[in-house]
Amino acid sequence: MNIQRFVFILALICYSLIWISPVGVAAEAQEKYTNPHDKVIAECTEIIDQNQNDAVAYFKRGKAYLIKLQYDLALKDFDKSIELNSKYSSAYLNRGLAYEKKGLLDDALDNYSQAIKSDPSYSLAYTFRAYIYVSKEQYDLVIQDCNKSIELNPKMPRPYYLKALAYEKKHQYNDAIANYRAYITNSTDPVKIESAKDSIRGLGGTP
Structure with missing residues (x-):
C-alpha cells in the first residue's frame, strides 16, 4: 500500500468516526431543531411518551405550540394539563391566551377568571382579563382589574396603560x-x- 492511499484511508476512517461519535450525533440533533420551540416540543413529547400524567410537560409543549401559533x-x-392539575393557574392563563388569539373572547375571559380563582395573587391574569374587558367596552371592570394588578405588582406598566384607556x-x-x-x-x-x-398631549396635558 503506498503512502497516499494509506493517508486517504486513514482520513476516511477519521471522517466516519466523527459522524458516528456522540459529538456528531449531537451536532446532527442540533441541526434538526433550528427552532428552539421545536426542540421543546420534541423533548416534552418524549417525556409524555414515558409518563402520560406529566402535567408540566403538556403545559410546556402547549406553550411552545402557542408561540408557534x-x-x-x-x-x-x-x-x-388542566385535566391532570385543576389548579394549574399558568395553564388556564395560556389557554385563555390561545382562545383570545382564536377570537373566542368569552372562553378567554373564563380561563383568565379560572387562573385568578386558582391563584388570586396572579397579577398578570388580572391584566389579561382587563384586555378582554377593553374589547367588550366594560371600562369599570377594566379599571377594577387593573387596580388589582397594580396592587399586586406596582412596577408592571401595562395595567396603567389599560386603565388610562378606560378613563379616557x-x-x-x-x-x-x-x-x-x-x-x-x-x-x-x-x-x-x-x-x-x-x-x-392629545388630552391637553403635558408628559
Whole structure:
C-alpha cells in the first residue's frame, strides 16, 4: 500500500468516526431543531411518551405550540394539563391566551377568571382579563382589574396603560393623564412611551 492511499484511508476512517461519535450525533440533533420551540416540543413529547400524567410537560409543549401559533394543538395540551392539575393557574392563563388569539373572547375571559380563582395573587391574569374587558367596552371592570394588578405588582406598566384607556373612554381625562404618566414611569419600551406621551398631549396635558 503506498503512502497516499494509506493517508486517504486513514482520513476516511477519521471522517466516519466523527459522524458516528456522540459529538456528531449531537451536532446532527442540533441541526434538526433550528427552532428552539421545536426542540421543546420534541423533548416534552418524549417525556409524555414515558409518563402520560406529566402535567408540566403538556403545559410546556402547549406553550411552545402557542408561540408557534398552532392554537388548536396548544389548546389540546393545555386541556390535558388542566385535566391532570385543576389548579394549574399558568395553564388556564395560556389557554385563555390561545382562545383570545382564536377570537373566542368569552372562553378567554373564563380561563383568565379560572387562573385568578386558582391563584388570586396572579397579577398578570388580572391584566389579561382587563384586555378582554377593553374589547367588550366594560371600562369599570377594566379599571377594577387593573387596580388589582397594580396592587399586586406596582412596577408592571401595562395595567396603567389599560386603565388610562378606560378613563379616557369614560371622559375622565385627568385620571387618564395620571395613568399614562404612571405608565411612562414604569415602562422601558421607548416606542410605547412616546405613544403614551402623544396620548397625554392629545388630552391637553403635558408628559
